[in-house]
Amino acid sequence: MFNTASTTPEKILQMLAALLLFAAVMGLILFIAGRFGGKRGDRIVAYLYLLPVVLMLGIGLVYPGLRTIYQSFFDAAGKAFIGFDNYGTIFSDADQLTVLRNTVFWVVVTPFVATAIGLVYAILVDKSRFESFAKTLIFLPMSISFVAAGVIWKFVYEYRPDQGNVKQIGLINQLIVWLGGKPVQLLIESPLNTFLLIVVMIWVQAGFAMTILSAAIKAIPDDIIEAARLDGVNAWQMFRKITLPSVQPTVVVVLTTIGIATLKVFDIVRTMTGGNFGTSVVANEFYRQTFNADNQGLGAALATLLFVLVIPIVWYNIRSLRQSEAR
Amino acid sequence: MSTTTPVTTTPPLVAEKPSAAKVAKKRLSSPWASLAAIVLAVLWTLPTFGLLVSSFRPERAIKTTGWWTFFSNPTLTMDNYKGVFGGDGGVNLANFFINSLIICIPSVLIPLSLAALAAYAFAWINFPGKNILFLMVFALQIVPLQVTLIPLLEIYVNIKITGTFWTLWLSHATFALPLAIYLLHNFMREIPAGLIEAARVDGAGHVSIFFKVMLPLLTPALAAFGIFQFLWVWNDLLVALVFAGGGDEVAPITLQLANLSGTRGTAWQLLSAGAFVSIIVPVTVFLLLQRFFVRGLLAGSVKG
Incomplete structure (x- = not known):
């Protein structure tokens, strides 16, 4: 279940398994929360509702963030402390x-x-x-996606060398040529x-x-x-x-x-x-x-x-x- | 990220119908305004349109003539789309397309459910440490993903789940939580307290209040954030590169498109078709559910 799924049915199965596991965890939380009432019970319900979130944020955001800040004071291999040298x-x-x-x-x-x-x-x-x-x-x-946007615009900026009967296929360079200019390597200048x-x-x-x-x-x-x-x-x-x-x-x-x-x-x-x-x-x-x-x-x-x-x-x-x- | 955007989500509905004279006057005085709007709209559409036209042209034509010549000399072909779906070109987009779907579904459902529970606790239960905890969750919105990636990768290596979908599901779910909690909390606070108190008086616990009172009222908010998160995960490149960069088994479509652009940057017959295959899902979702998406934007922010 925690291996790399390589065929499509395997992938779908793994996804369903993950969703089931998640549903089971949610069910457990709600089941336990359902057994508490009254004012003291309220607190327990709140902490139960927050438990998964706090765990995930703690492990997935807070700890990694602090760890990265700490690592920024170490050398390329992450071994020797070098103070502010990286920032330098x-x-x-x-x-x-x-x-x-x-x-x-x-x-x-x-x-x-x-x-x-x-x-x-x-x-x-x-x-x-x-x-x-x-x-x-x-x-x-x-x-x-930015990736697709990048591809779309890369095509607009496309450059063809200015020789013989090579035609421009990028819109900007074609406009430059129509206006009597020479095509520019837009993404290199x-x-x-x-x-x-x-x-x-x-x-x-x-x-x-x-x-x-x-x-x-x-x-x-x-x-x-x-x-x-x-x-x-x-x-x-x-x-x-x-x-x-x-x-x-x-x-x-x-x-x-x-x-x-x-x-x-x-x-x-x-x-x-x-x-x-x-x-x-x-x-x-x-x-x-x-x-x-x-x-x-x-x-x-x-x-x-x-x-x-x-x-x-x-x-x-x-x-x-x-x-x-x-x- | 931004905090409460001081704008209303719904425009005032009562705007009176302008009289015919007013409309005429406006028309006359603003031909330049219309022209400017049209110019902008054309400028914004042209780049996409050019690539779209190209994706249906034969390879030779794309590479030797501009897409605008298509209109004087139209030749249509589906070869480029066959090329990106077929395995022989090494592109095999169908596989990555499925991966993107497999990544997206849990990455939307998991944070949505968890955030709904947490937002409920923050909005409607009193417990010690509530304000400070909420402030911390709120503040986590500003953490750039970049600072979390390497330590997270180390954790995934330690628990031996690298190269699986789990890394992507867990990462996307975690990264989504601060914004999701914040947004859903704001929506939940707007629900009248009387409703909840009435339910409590009737003997309902927090579980049944959550399901019977909150959830039905929350559907638009959940939809708004769900679409937001779906587009975000589908369009993500950074997280995928770091955690699924190694193998084709779990890489999403954006990653394959980015690789294609890097290694075969002049294979426009593949790039053009590939780009459109990758944007068809987000654009469809967006066009169908635009209203929810806009609402999500207005209430919230841009994360990452």
Whole structure:
């Protein structure tokens, strides 16, 4: 049951066995919980309900997290204590500095552009006849994997050498040729390639921004809009004085949420360039150092850095939420 | 991750029907707005459309001419799809497709049930240490998966379940819990306390309250999170790479597609068809259950 299943019937059997085992555990918990009543019993029921969750989170998240932070102070083999040397490497090694620079590009550009596009689009299609269809088009990329998104865009960026009657098959290079330019190796030219990868993330995240912001726009009370309209404001004033202030707290949430997702982006880089040609980011470098370069210590330090970078964004998010609630 | 998003899930339903004059005025004043919206929509759709068209073109045509030439010189073929499903090209997507399903089902059901129980305890039972425990679970949402992978892998090696579906089921289930508990807790808190008290007065215990009162009311929330988690697991690459990277037996479809893109990056006849086979399930789920998915998004966040 705990072996590797290799044929399809075996796989399905193993899945059913796992689900049965899980159902049995759940049944046991509920059975025991059912035997307790009264105030003292309440506590036991609560602890029983929480037991599996606490165990899983403890073993699967808390312990591994602490362990990784600890490992980040050890060398490549995870044996010798080397203090902050791994962090020193991240902030001094030329390759690692490129990784950091790229990560900054990603985290600064993606949230703002994706949110701006999402907001503009949400306003443009609001209350139009094709609203739900138009929104679905932009939102669809959100449902597919970063890997598939990477493949789709790699095809857009595809390059064919500029010789004889070789034709371009990538859309961007064909446009360049039509406009009289020479085709470019889009995914190899650095730092252009990093920005082209960022486009993919924007393509995915704009739908998220649009959906959340669209709901916020629809939540603006009608009487405010009506009053402004009676005052004769134009479209720009409406946006500047009514829409934007009303959705501002939501904009912050969307920005920070996309920022965090972007910080951890890995699949896009790995699928499209493998982190080569100066496109690596922290999340990708973590994987490369840990599994390809066998540098456990540096890998752990990069993972920890990722964790540390998330904290201020979350802190800002919670703080601005508090402020908007206090208002 | 984000906390309570300050937006309502349902737009106000009472928006009065705008008068014909108003509509006309709006139409006249916003041809540019419509144009901008159309341009954006086309830009967003074109990349996918190009690859979709390519997946039905013959290999030679894909590699020598742009997909836009298809419209002046249409030739259709299913060979690419046969190629990715057939075993002879070494792609064998059918196998990975099944793996993805096998990974997804328990990875959705297990955290959903566990989180529902835990959320109930947090929402409706008083016990010492409740607030601090809930805060800790809430805070765990921000832990990036990356910091957990290596120690988890060591644990799996020690208990000898590497290279099995168990590693993926356990990992995905664990990673989903903080967000799931937080979301379901919020939904449960909105259920009127009177309902639960009435049930208690009638002598119902926490088990029967959970099943008879909570669960029926919770269906939309469970559906929202279920879809969310399904898409997340189906689209995951990182967890699969780390725990199932070794063998084809348990690797999901995203992993095979990523490998294909790495090792045969110019085999566009396989990549295009492969990409569409891999997105057909999430896109279908998404289109059918969009409303629930949006609700999940609005109430919650993006994890990972």
